[in-house]
Amino acid sequence: MSDDNKKQLFALMAAAEEQQKNIDQTLAIINKQQAEIESLHKYLPELAQSLFKESLNDARTSIESDLNNHATKTAEELKKASSGAMRAADAIKQETKALDWKHAFMTVGAILGACLLVILGSMFFIPSLDDIAERRATIAELDNQGGNLDIQRCNGELCARVMTKECNYGPSKDYCVLDLKD
Incomplete structure (x- = not known):
């Protein structure tokens, strides 16, 4: 073999070795990421359940707060209506007495x-x-x-x-x- 062919062969072997190292590094990264994904898959149901519970609790708290506010407003309106009805009843009694x-x-x-x-x-x-x-x-x-x-x-x-x-x-x-x- 000639020197030029040997040089080219060594260059190709060096390039192949470098590509093999890159492939090995990429496979190592892929394996590491796959392990992380599998780890996440184990915790994903717990994480989803936790998020669901938190959002449900937040919604429940919000609804209870809204209901309390509405109940308070409704109670105040009922008190006003009741006092108005009482005044109307008194006025009717007075008008009835005034009817001669x-x-x-x-x-x-x-x-x-x-x-x-x-x-x-x-x-x-x-x-x-x-x-x-x-x-x-x-x-x-x-x-x-x-x-x-x-x-x-x-x-x-x-x-x-x-x-x-x-x-x-x-x-x-x-x-x-x-x-x-x-």
Whole structure:
């Protein structure tokens, strides 16, 4: 072998040895890190549980504090409302004592007046028994004469079915032939 080849061979061997050392150092670092990771894996459940307990305790403390604050505010508001209700009850008692016979007379008078208005209104808008009997008699008379009419209410007025093509009868030409029920 020539000297140049020997030099190159020695250089390659030196480079290979250096790379082998680097690989060994890297493997050592990897093994060390893996050991540290395994160590962390052992403590990870305990660490997670500890963190969970701490956060749960913090949340519980915060919630209890908020509830206490709200309970205190609610109790104060209830006290205010209670005192307001007591004042209102006292005011009602005083107003009740102040109500004399004049107020009672006015109230009874207003109620009687309203009842009287209802009675008078029903007298004018509800037909009497005589009116009902007269209407029934008219209907019976029409039935006896063969006038079985189709009668309805049209906008509050009494309407009968007629044949509009057979109109213009009578002296004023305002009568039409009736369209009787079948």
